[in-house]
Amino acid sequence: MSLMFEEIAHHMTGIGELVLRRRRLRADSADIWEIMLDGGYLMSSQFVVGEIALAKLALDRLDGAAMRIVIGGLGLGYTAAAALNDKRVARLDVIELVPEVIDWHRHDLLPLGSDLTRDPRCRLVAGDFFAMAAKDHADGGLSDGLDAILVDIDHSTRHLIEAGSSSFYELTALTRMAQHLRPGGIFALWSSGAEDPVFVAAMERVFDEVLAERVEFPNPYRDDPAFNIIYLGKRPDISRAAP
Numbered sequence: 001m002s003l004m005f006e007e008i009a010h011h012m013t014g015i016g017e018l019v020l021r022r023r024r025l026r027a028d029s030a031d032i033w034e035i036m037l038d039g040g041y042l043m044s045s046q047f048v049v050g051e052i053a054l055a056k057l058a059l060d061r062l063d064g065a066a067m068r069i070v071i072g073g074l075g076l077g078y079t080a081a082a083a084l085n086d087k088r089v090a091r092l093d094v095i096e097l098v099p100e101v102i103d104w105h106r107h108d109l110l111p112l113g114s115d116l117t118r119d120p121r122c123r124l125v126a127g128d129f130f131a132m133a134a135k136d137h138a139d140g141g142l143s144d145g146l147d148a149i150l151v152d153i154d155h156s157t158r159h160l161i162e163a164g165s166s167s168f169y170e171l172t173a174l175t176r177m178a179q180h181l182r183p184g185g186i187f188a189l190w191s192s193g194a195e196d197p198v199f200v201a202a203m204e205r206v207f208d209e210v211l212a213e214r215v216e217f218p219n220p221y222r223d224d225p226a227f228n229i230i231y232l233g234k235r236p237d238i239s240r241a242a243p
Helices: 049-059 078-084 097-107 115-117 130-131 161-170 169-179 197-204
Strands: 005-013 016-023 032-037 040-044 068-071 091-098 122-126 146-151 181-191 208-217 228-234
Touching: 005 097, 016 078, 016 097, 032 169, 049 068, 049 078, 049 146, 049 181, 049 208, 049 228, 068 130, 078 091, 091 097, 091 130, 097 115, 097 122, 115 122, 130 161, 130 169, 161 169, 169 181, 169 197, 197 208, 197 228
Parallel strands: 068 091, 068 146, 091 122, 146 181
Antiparallel strands: 005 016, 016 032, 032 040, 181 228, 208 228
16 A cells, blocks of 8 residues: 655756655545645646646647647646547657656656656657747747647746746737647647636637637535636637737
8 A cells, every 4th residue: 555645756946846746635545646846736636637628628629630749848747648648649749847857757756657658659858848939940949830739837827837938928929839830730728727818819819719618627625616727729821910
């Protein structure tokens, strides 16, 4: 039987003190895997409905085969694993800022680590997604012609892990994001906050079929269900926004 609580890894990183831990609510319950940042919750395997929905909602809007997908943010790996469950995905690049998080998966410290690292379609890339999204592929940025870009990094469009990422949620960065997609490609963003009308308005200037999908799930610590918002937009044939 597993211990009730175990700290598995601890690192001082460029974004703060990062801790991977595993705990149980009861001796007979399932393990809960958590990533803590500076003492606060970054993510937990207890609440992954939204992370899985990020991949599923985006890929369900795509037609075709041999899809190329980029995910910004690795974390516990649930979005990546959900994307790989779609057999149409031919290549998945997951960009993660903190190399230690990639090492956790490569050394099987997390339940989904082997699922990701042993799938030949999946590549875990150490890098700054926000910086790569702003660059051309020839300059070390994201590829063009992607079928989907899925992002799960900040807590929300307003609750940021680092203040430097704030410009990503503005018109210029969204326009650049659309340029990395093929016509009809999907941009999707996970958020733990309430719907942001300013962000939706910016997306509507760049993308077609913009949606802010509310994904609800049970929360044992409160009476009402918890929720995430998944923002979705499709690149039109010709981008409508000026850079």
